[in-house]
Amino acid sequence: MNENPHTAASTKAELRRELLAARRALSPDACRAAAAALAARALELPELADAHTVAAYVSVGTEPGTRDLIDALRAAGKRVLLPLLLPDNDLDWAAYEGPASLAEAAHPGKMRLLEPSGPALGPDAVTGAEAVLLPGLAVDGRGMRLGRGGGSYDRVLQRLERAGAHPALVVLLYDDEVVARVPEEPHDHPVRAVATPSGVFRFRLDF
DSSP, X not given: OOSOHHHHHHHHHHHHHHHHHHHHTXXXXXXXXXXXXXXXXXXXXXHHHTOSEEEOOOOOTTSOOOHHHHHHHHHTTOEEEEEXXXXXXXXEEEEOOOGGGEEEXXXXXXXXXXXXXXXXXXXXXXXXXXXXXXOOSEEETTOBEEOOSSSHHHHHHHXXXXXXXXXXXXXXXXXXXXXXXXXXXXXXXXXXXXXXXXXXXXXXOXX
């Protein structure tokens, strides 16, 4: 890898600021329309269609909406796991049992999240998923993902790697968040596919 990690980290921070500002400028109507279209596109992915268990997440604010998608996955008979944020920023998991099973959770210093209210299954529960939906801000043509920088999903990816698990990694984005190049650091992992409101992008990965 040629890029200096310190340079990559600072460039990532700048790109995150730009992308988050663009998301904050989206209207509620635009977010709702994008979420409906995104669910339809994501459901076209064979990685999701063929999965028995999907690890997903509940979108917040102006993130690309996931509520339509997780409801559609559950209606299709799939087991959907949703994250519970732990104090150290790691993630536990619980099964999604429908909209009424979500409860608002307050975490000091962080935005309020909707989390499943069912029994916690342990951080390793994600290793049983055939597909994992990752939040992100951008993905480039190599499948490299730019996350929000909190580190929670870096831990998830490390856990999958330690377990020898290779679920399909899928990122949900807005159309203009598929970019030419994302700054890369040694711990970054490529993803299998990206779904946006207007289409899907798939990447060939060598494990």
